[in-house]
Amino acid sequence: MKIGAGMFFTDYSMHPAELARALEERGFESLWAPEHSHIPLGRKAAYPGGGELPKMYYDVMDPFVTLTAAAGATTTLRLGTGICLVVQRDPIQTAKLVASIDQVSGGRFLFGVGNGWNRDEIEDHGTVFETRHKLARERIEAMQAIWTQTKPEYQGEFVAFGPMMTWPKPVQTPHPPIIVGGAFPWGAKRAVRYGNGWMPHRVRQHYADVAALVPQFRALLAEAGRSEADCPVTIWGAKEDRDALLADRDLGIERVVVSLEAAKSDVILPQLDRWAKLVEAVR
Secondary structure (H helix, E strand, O other), X not given: OEEEXXXXXXXXXXXXXXXXXHHHHOOOOEEEEOOOOOOOOOOOOOOOOOOOOOOHHHHOOOHHHHHHHHHHOOOOOEEEEOOEEHHHOOHHHHHHHHHHHHHHOOOOEEEEEEOOOOHHHHHHOOOOHHHHHHHHHHXXXXXXXXXXXXXXXXXXXXOEEOOOOOOOOOOOOOOOOEEEEOOOOHHHHHHHHHOOEEEOEOXXXXXXXXXXXXXXXXXXXXXXXXXXXXXXXXXXOOOOOHHHHHHHHHHOOOEEEEEEOOOOHHHXXXXXXXXXXXXXHHO
């Protein structure tokens, strides 16, 4: 089992290159960067984690910028969006960003995607909240066409374009893994339909531990004629607990991600030093 780490990169956190080097040196597999373009002051949407929205949500940098900085500072560490809000991004331009960072990193990019919970933020981008899931699917399908076809075209309800020429293509074939975020069952169903992996949070309001739902996810894959080999599970929200990590490994979880606070190295590096022993234990 692999262990990754995620951080909201801000002007008061570790620099992404600094954290990336520290993770690679300690045997971590991947670094994940989240995305929020902005947070509207008038908010109707409740924070899924409960309570007040943490300050880092307002301050987070663009993930493609921070992950590019991390790519230049490392050689083996994988780099993932955790997650990219595709319903807030143009698919043609995002396809180029994904292909470009995959080229720059030598094929190390992981395209974590999600459809978002913050209705106010989403609607500021001109996206209708109620139809965002279909919009996301069409944008991802359109990007897949761009990455894999010489003269891609796509015709959908929300996304449509005629034959075009666009490069670069990604290093990874057919494209970087599309790892679909979201809770069970709807996020899991989207992963089965068009993903190369499912990435739920460990805990959500309607379940105590997503590990208990993994057998149901595997059943959904089997019903669709798919296997977990091409759509594995990444669990976001790993705890510093050896037994819990070993239980995930024995369950066949491909990867867990520890969520780090947006802090400087004096806070983070001692935590990573402890985690380095756990990384070794679950290999």
